[in-house]
Amino acid sequence: MPSIGMVELRNPMAPDHNKDWVQLYKTLEQNSASDPNAYRQQAAELLDKKDAPRSKLMLERHIHANPDDVDALILLAKTCLQLEGGLEEALVVARKSCNLATTPQLRQAAIQVLAVALGRKARSPTLTGSSKASCRQEAIQALQPEASTSQSSPAAAAAAHYNLSVLHAEAGDASKAADHAKAAMQASAGGASPELHTLSLVLLALLLSARGEVQAALSVLSASHQRSHGSSSSSLPTTSPQCEVLVARVRAQLLHTQGDVAAAMAVLAKVKKQVSAQAGAGEQEAKVWQELAQAFAAQGALADAFFCSDQSQQLLPWAASTHYVLGCVLEAAGRVEEATNAYNTALALDSCHAPSLLRLGTIHRRSGGVSQAAVARDLLTEALRYDPSHAEGWYQLGLACKAMHHRADAEQHLHTAVLLAASSPALPYSSLPLLLA
Missing domain, CATH: 1.25.40 (Serine Threonine Protein Phosphatase 5, Tetratricopeptide repeat)
Known part of the structure; x- marks a missing residue:
């Protein structure tokens, strides 16, 4: 849109999104005190529509006037979990709702939200291993009674x-x-979920x-x-695109482990077609394009790999994973300098992106020489700080230490790599979402 200096010239025919907020404010004035149930329902509907900011505004105003409304607090915690950077606030609100809950049903709902928030915090790459374990243990201790009580639905x-x-x-x-x-x-055998x-x-x-x-x-x-699909091959899936893609990714990885690369790629191609036909599934479709790009690159089909990478970039241009995959394809094509730039771009978008750190470390290690091995060691150590279960990372770190003549460290890291490789799942367990009831 044209502008003069810092003043934006608005198109008079364009929709005025501020009107939505004005209408929302009027709703806040009218409904909060008169009908709290309807008010919470409207906030929940906004959340279902992925409009977490407006849902949060409604709930915060309502809770300001009704600080002991546990239903609203639980909904606010769920809303914060959908907002970028809202995890810590979700934890605070969830803990408050647990303390205020006076019925088994409310306490159960509050504990579910608290446990999910703790589980997500445990996945934060910047936390230390002990902090991650502490968050998981607190979540487990909170959930355990809810799983075993007969009062649970x-x-x-x-x-x-x-x-x-x-x-x-x-x-x-x-x-x-x-x-x-x-x-x-x-x-869940009854088919409710x-x-x-x-x-x-x-x-x-x-x-x-x-x-x-x-x-x-x-x-x-x-x-x-x-x-998920029923007995008929023509029936529509009853699970979300995220779930469909996750199943396909795991199946493709298992088939690849068996050496059936063609079958693995066929699985990915099929699920890509399914999710591309579903509204709002762009992020999941991009993930499939990324998997396909890496699969084609591994097979040397570079033209197809670049095409898939481009498709992913169109859907998720600002995701670190998009630029990481481009780097993998460029590296497979022998364009190491361009690959390095792509990995650095991924890290500019997400400084904790362990896969990009791992690839950069591997590139430096392969360059040869003690100085390059030292750079590789630092990059790989940082990658493993964010993802300590990555067998390939420990293997590359072992080789970097070997190049630096640190024999004891090299042997220890290579031994860790062997142990992890023998016990690693097809995809990390953190690929599975934590669910709210």
Whole structure:
């Protein structure tokens, strides 16, 4: 739009979005005191429409006048979880709602939100390992009674068991993760939450893949596909695009592990077609394009890889993962300097992007020489601080230490890489979302 200095010349025919906020303010004045239930319902509808900022404005005004409205506090915590940078506020509000809840139902809902917020905080790459473990443990302790009480509804019990299964998996307790995943499936067996049932199956598949039972994991995923799509191949999926893409990514990775690259790419191509036809699924479609770009690059089909990377960039131009994938394709094409620039762009967008740090470290290590190995060691150490379960990262760090003649460190890091490679799931457990009932 043309402008003069800092003054924007508005198009008189363009929609005035400020009118929406004026109307919302009038609604705030009229409805908060007269009908709190209708007011909360309107805020919830805004949240369902992904309009978290306006939902938050409504709820904050209402809570200012009604500070003990636990339903509104719970909804505000959910709203904060949808806002970028809202995690800490969500934790504060969720804790307050837990303290004020006076009925089992309200306390159950408040604890679910608190546990999800704690679980998401535990995934923050900047937290220390002990802080992550502390957040997970608090979430597990809060959820455990809700999963076992007879007062929980089937949906709430299923969500509690599912979230516990993910938290235990991330904490490294595969046995408890499997037990809770099975309990979540039993609680959701009536079909009330097909997405939760499918995600529980995906978690079981990941647990099996971490034990090297690839064929068993694929069989579990086949059950999840039948569950989400029904017996008829023409039936529409009953799970979200995020869930569909997650299932496809895990299946493709397992097929790739078996050496069936063509089948893996066919799975990705199929789910890409499905999600591209669904409104609002651009982010999920971009993820599939990124997977396809890396698969084509690994096979040397560089023209196809660049095409897929371009498609991803059109959908998510400001995502670190987009530029990381471009870097992978450029690196496969032998254009190392351009690949380095792409990885640096990814890090400019997200300074904690471990995959980009890992690739940069690998590039420096391969350059040869002790000075380059030292740079590689620093980059790889930082990458592993954000993602300590990455087997390839430990392997590259071991090689960098070996080039620096640090034999003891090299042996230790390479040993860690071997152990992780033997027990890593097809995708990180953190790929699974934590769900609110």
